[in-house]
Amino acid sequence: MTNLLIEAFKKAQDLPDYLQNELAEQLIQDVENELKWQQLLTQPQNVKLEELAAKALSDSMNGNTKKMGFDEL
Template identity: 45%
Template structure:
């Protein structure tokens, strides 16, 4: 585990349990999405329909207000 991730967990421990659970849910969802994305990119048989579906889901999430406006590379 990196030092930065350790620090994040240490800081999260200071928060109320419900906030810790929210952060944990967000992190687990991010990890799941990252693993799916890596799997998709690593698969040489990936067809464009899968990527189109992912793009459509992202657009729907944006329309539902589930995204944040950020510049490229911003965290």
């Protein structure tokens, strides 16, 4: 645990119990969200992109697309 986090916990222990619980819930939620983001960012993302690109090329070669300008989307 870092010194800054230790300091934060020391300051928090002087708060009323209900505020300590609120802070704890917020911290737990933030940590869980950060862990989810870290897991998501470490997973390869190029597989889905490659699938979409292959489908777009296939659709184009099979005549399943039409030429449009940005104002027509």
